[in-house]
Amino acid sequence: MKTEPLGVGLVYIPGLEPLFESPDVAVQVLELEPQVLWRYFPNRDQPYENQLEFLKRLQALPQAKTVHGVGFPVGGSRIPDPRHIPPLREAIQTLNAAWASEHLVFNESVDAQGNPVQTGFFLPPLAMPSGVDAACRTIQAVSAKIPVPFAVETPTNYLKPIPGEMSDGAFTAAVVETADCGILLDLHNIWSNERNGRQSVEAFLSEIPLDRVWEIHLAGGLKYGDYWLDAHSGDIPRPVIEWAQRLIPYLPNLGAVIYEILPAYLPRFGLDGVRRAVDEMHDLWSCRCSAQESDNPFKNTEPKTVSGDNRLTPEVWERKLSAQILFPSDYEDELSRQLANDPAVALIRELNRKFRLSAIISNLRMSIRLLMLSLDEASFDRLVADYCVSQTPDRFAVNESHRFAEYIRKLDLEIPYLYEVLNYEITAMDVIADGQARTVPFTTDPQTLLEILGRGELPIELPTADYEAEITPPEERAFETQSLIH
Amino acid sequence: MEYPTAIALDKDALRSNVVRVTIPAKAMFDLKKMQKITESVLDQLGCGNCHSGHDIRFDIEKQFIVDEKLKVHSQMELMRR
Known part of the structure; x- marks a missing residue:
């Protein structure tokens, strides 16, 4: 599928208005995370509500628009609440968005009694063939109901790889090919994953279909204990810029390069810092489609992973991983012990607690x-x-x-x-x-x-x-x- | 972003024992002092922007309180001398 080349842009957060209103229109794309602005009325049949007047003001800005979901990810086995679709469609249509995307993760599961629970944190799906099937069912349940092309974002994964799981690149490739959707490639996530001991950026890029990359996300992160976090905290690390420079010439359908920062970091980083990131992205955008050959130039020199215990279902994976984050003593099986011994689980618990307290x-x-x-x-x-x-x-x-x-x-x-x-x-x-x-x-x-x-x-x-x-x-x-x- | 913080006294209310006043839904008294954060009611009630990283809004608040407690403590120490 061909996407329209829109240019470089920013995820909208309050405080960035001067950059969107700047007469030089250096920011060419406004990406909206609609659920951030939703009002929630639990007693109504339709509990989610857009701030419609505000959406119309966004639409009046000169930037092209894209919509990026942050509340109802599509990487797991549970189909997200279907009531989120009408306001999502409304946001897409009001903004006249070119495409929409969501994260290839899950944030809902069930507790040991089978009651639905939210995890509070984006968790990685089961990277096995059964996980591919589940993610594709979920993606198609959402993408079939929205009026624009749909892409999935490559996530951060702090966990150690589990025996028998597919590599991150192979899993992403299988999902997007089967679901027939685009890739929102978050290069900072992929680079963070490498720093945290998962697949290398080179190997990941060698495994994904580059013609499906419609959008790139760039962001800053920070060191936290033994981990590099996807913190959206400021400057884009130099190696991430260098990966973008190598990659972008080989992306025939790249439609946008988008920078992300969390509102809490904006006062420290400043509008000047964001503007520097925009300028860096313009340099990257100018590399687009400059490669002479169309073959994937990246090489996977890492040993191939072998498929292992395929009896593990996505439902069980999601339930046991969620339990480790929310109810650590609920299960005592081998997988739960393995997860409990992964220091990333304690990290996620701590980050989750901070997200909750910050909200x-x-x-x-x-x-x-x-x-x-x-x-x-x-x-x-x-x-x-x-x-x-x-x-x-x-x-x-x-x-x-x-x-x-x-x-x-x-x-x-x-x-x-x-x-x-x-x-x-x-x-x-x-x-x-x-x-x-x-x-x-x-x-x-x-x-x-x-x-x-x-x-x-x-x-x-x-x-x-x-x-x-x-x-x-x-x-x-x-x-x-x-x-x-x- | 500035918000009204003034509380207007309803003079008619003086006729009863209850003092009627108005206050804004977003009291910004504290944020004038805490220059480190930007706040908006637009995104106050919805989903967080990213749920795989590090949200520092609580850490900022905690640090503010620790600093203020230390300030008060050191002022009391000075008064004792």
Whole structure:
């Protein structure tokens, strides 16, 4: 399949508006992760809702658009909630996206009792022929229902290879050929995998069908203990740039090169840093289609893996890997022991905990701050650890925050003002979701209370009075800035 | 990105014992002090951007609290001298 060459671009995150509005249009593509902006209303038949007015503002920008899913990956055996398809289609159609993509991983499974659970972290699918079949069924269930071509993203995998599994490149190739879809090649992921002891970049590239690579993702990462993390944290490592330089001339259907950064790293890296990455990508884009020969130039010098225990099904793999992350003591079989001995499992548990807490912080910052100021560090850490094992993760920050609030309410802690601050922040989430003002009570002046917490201080014995605070909806000001980059 | 942080006093409310005020859904009191983070309500409730790396929003918050506690502690030490 031929894709339209769109150019270089950025995944949209709040804060990048000046680069998308810059008159030189150095950023040619805007990639949207629609689920990041979804509102979630659990009691509705259709619980997922786009911020449609905002999508229309994105559409009005001069960039070409692509859509990249981050909530309902397609690498596992479970078909993602079909209710996510209509808002995904709506986002694609509103933006007039050229193509859509999702991750070749899974983030849902079942617990030992067969109840569905979310893993909170992208986990690698079973890289065996049965895993190929499962991923293809899932990909086709989604791709058949969307109105544009569909690609899958090559993931990071921190685990050690298990006996008998296919190489990462062979697995990717088998999936995309069978499902007949494109490849979103995340070069930073592939390079991270090599650094973390998996297949080399060269061997991976030698095994995939290069004509199916429609899009490249580039990003920065960081060293964390013994691992290199796909952190989306800033500068693209030099070796990743060099791999892109070698690879891009051999990609006849490359449509876009996209840079990714997480919002939390943007203030440190700065818009100038992102702009440097855009310039680097323009240099790479200029190498496109310059190779004289069309054969894959990369060589696999690594020993071929032999297919092993094919009795392992994707369902069992997903259940046991999820259990190691969420309920480590649930299984005691050989595979579970093998996974438990892989240091990557402990790493994923820790990263998962940080993702969950970060989602909670984004909604319940003042409540968490009050907890941290009131409890000693060991008590706070115990509380967080207990929450994380007693409640399974949720992909939506709003749900994770509600669950944490419910957990804190049940503890009935004697911390002055905690429950009224928590009530304010939980109610504020509803106000943000539907734009309707709501009222909450306070036993002291909320402005004084919140200002004290804002300074990172503990509020002590504030004057008591009955307050009724109306929480007003925010005015989002994205894409109204006049400060342009020249 | 700036958000309103002022709390407006509803003067009519003074007629009763309950003080009625308005506060924004996104209180930005803290973020003026924490220059390290950008916040937007656009992506506050949805899925995270990437779930295979390292989200540092909690670490930033924890460091802020540790720093503030140390500051308060050192001020108290100074006052004792």
